[in-house]
Structures are given as C-alpha cells and as structure tokens.
Amino acid sequence: MISPAIAIPPRTPPNTPADASAQRDRAGTALAWSARLWFAVAVGGQLLFAWYVAVLYGGALVQGEPARWNAVMPRGYVAGDTAGNAAIGVHVLVTVVIVIGGALQLLAPLRRLAPSLHRWNGRVYVLLAVVSSLIGLYMVWFRGAVGGLAQHVGISINGVLIVLCAVFAVQHARAGRIALHRRWALRLFLAVSGVWFFRIGLMAWIVANCGPAGFDPVSFEGPFLSFLAFAQYLLPLAVLELYMRAQASARVAARIAMAGAMLVLSLATAAGVAAAAMILWLPHLSRTI
Numbered sequence: 001m002i003s004p005a006i007a008i009p010p011r012t013p014p015n016t017p018a019d020a021s022a023q024r025d026r027a028g029t030a031l032a033w034s035a036r037l038w039f040a041v042a043v044g045g046q047l048l049f050a051w052y053v054a055v056l057y058g059g060a061l062v063q064g065e066p067a068r069w070n071a072v073m074p075r076g077y078v079a080g081d082t083a084g085n086a087a088i089g090v091h092v093l094v095t096v097v098i099v100i101g102g103a104l105q106l107l108a109p110l111r112r113l114a115p116s117l118h119r120w121n122g123r124v125y126v127l128l129a130v131v132s133s134l135i136g137l138y139m140v141w142f143r144g145a146v147g148g149l150a151q152h153v154g155i156s157i158n159g160v161l162i163v164l165c166a167v168f169a170v171q172h173a174r175a176g177r178i179a180l181h182r183r184w185a186l187r188l189f190l191a192v193s194g195v196w197f198f199r200i201g202l203m204a205w206i207v208a209n210c211g212p213a214g215f216d217p218v219s220f221e222g223p224f225l226s227f228l229a230f231a232q233y234l235l236p237l238a239v240l241e242l243y244m245r246a247q248a249s250a251r252v253a254a255r256i257a258m259a260g261a262m263l264v265l266s267l268a269t270a271a272g273v274a275a276a277a278m279i280l281w282l283p284h285l286s287r288t289i
C-alpha cells in the first residue's frame with residue numbers, strides 16, 4: 001500500500017501577501033545587481049577612454065607637441081590660436097577628472113561613508129561637465145568639427161541637456177529633494193557619457209558590419225552617424241527611464257524583464273568597449289607610450 005505522504009503531494013501554500021512581497025524583493029535585488037553589472041562594465045570602458053585621452057592628448061602637451069592632437073581631431077590644434085587651443089586642451093583633458101568623478105559620484109557606499117566628498121566631487125563634476133559642454137559648443141559652431149549639420153545639431157542638444165541636467169541635479173540637492181536629485185544626477189551621468197557612447201556604438205557597428213556602413217569614412221557623414229549623434233544620449237536616457245519605472249513598479253515581471261534587459265545591455269556595452277579599445281584606443285596608446 002502506498003503511504004498517503006507519497007500519494008498525496010503537499011498542497012502549494014497560498015500566495016500570501018508575504019510571499020508576494022518576498023518575490024518583489026528578489027526581483028528588486030536582481031534588478032539592482034543587473035544595474036551594478038552594467039555600471040561596472042561602463043566604468044571599466046570609460047577608464048580606458050580616459051587613459052587614452054591622458055596619454056594621447058596629455059602626453060603630446062607634456063612633450064611640447066600639441067600638433068599631435070590632430071592625429072585624431074583634425075582641428076584640435078591650430079597654430080597661433082592660443083585661446084582656442086587652450087579651450088580644446090581643457091575640453092579633452094578634463095575628461096579624465098570627469099570620468100573618475102562620475103564613477104565616484106554613483107558609488108552608493110562612498111555617498112554614505114563620505115558625504116562631504118560626494119558634495120565636493122559633485123561640485124567639481126558638475127562644473128567641469130558644464131564648462132566642457134560650453135567649449136564643445138564653441139568647437140562645433142565656431143572652430144569647426146568633423147561631420148555634417150545633423151551631427152552638429154545632435155551633439156549640441158547633448159551639450160544643452162548636460163547643462164540642464166546639471167542645473168536640476170544641483171537645485172534638487174540644495175533643496176534636499178534627494179529622490180529627484182538622484183534622478184537628475186543619473187540623467188546627467190548618461191548625458192555626459194554621450195561622447196563615450198558614440199565611440200563604443202560606432203565601433204560596435206563597424207565590427208558588426210565588417211567595415212564602415214551607412215556613412216562615408218572620409219567625409220565622416222551619412223545616415224548612421226546622423227542617427228548616432230542623437231542616439232548616443234537619447235537611447236541611454238530612454239533605458240534609464242524604463243529602469244526607474246521598473247524600480248518603482250510593484251510588478252515582479254516588470255523588474256525581472258528590466259533586469260534581463262540590463263544583462264543584455266551589459267554584454268552589448270562590453271562588446272562596444274572591446275571594439276573601441278581594439279580599433280580606437282589601444283593602437284594610439286601603443287604608438288604613444
């Protein structure tokens with residue numbers, strides 16, 4: 001005879017409010033870790049970009065050969081234009097401080113343990129991001145930059161968004177509206193990262209197409225580059241809005257779906273960083289060092 005304990009499977013306990021809340025917590029933890037993974041990949045890739053900037057642009061300056069900037073930026077150094085060259089030097093070299101400062105600002109343990117470092121680092125980060133954006137606008141509209149009108153408009157809107165996000169992030173922090181401050185600070189981080197997204201996006205695209213596609217590599221113009229000039233900040237900002245909605249949502253499915261999307265985006269970001277490192281950054285580093 002079969003014992004009743006084997007024959008009758010135990011009844012699934014009813015889905016109590018406590019179970020539902022535990023499921024939501026687990027989904028929230030998965031979402032938080034997926035975001036941390038993406039952030040770790042992004043910070044690694046941005047540090048590589050900053051290292052390249054320090055070695056290529058800083059190295060040329062230290063060695064008294066700023067004309068070497070033009071190996072990458074055709075109108076980076078113009079003989080005789082001291083003020084313009086200085087502005088461009090500031091634009092590229094503050095990238096190192098911006099990248100390190102941005103990563104530090106978003107580290108939650110550091111915010112808790114050293115709030116005054118968070119405040120001071122935040123002031124420096126915001127100031128440099130705004131100054132760099134204003135210089136970027138000067139470069140595009142007065143000094144001359146590669147690319148066509150659509151690209152120039154796209155990157156200029158990026159510059160304006162950086163300034164707006166910086167203003168809102170600071171205003172909310174000063175007023176003690178921390179939840180809103182966090183939202184605008186995250187938007188600021190992604191808007192400031194636009195130039196980096198452009199590079200990893202373009203290099204991933206080139207690798208995926210086994211060469212330049214959708215643009216002319218000589219004039220550096222074409223539909224794909226026009227698209228990327230806007231997508232470099234609009235896509236990350238759209239993903240951030242979805243992430244924040246999933247975080248605020250009580251629906252387990254929304255959190256799990258977003259965590260899955262963040263995993264895929266982490267892989268895509270790592271692929272873009274690898275492509276940019278191989279094609280853009282490491283070759284310059286190996287030539288310069």
Ligand code: HEM
Nearest residue numbers: 072073092095129132133136137139145146155156159195
């Ligand atoms: C705060 C965010 C920004 C950072 C950290 C940043 C950083 C840089 C760096 C490192 C380069 C050299 C690129 C390389 O060697 O691959 C560069 C180039 C350039 N940036 Fe920015 N940038 C920022 C925002 C902007 C904005 C908002 C604009 C325009 C409104 C802009 C306009 C330019 C231009 C025109 C070039 C030269 C591209 C060329 O013609 O070759 N940047 N930027």
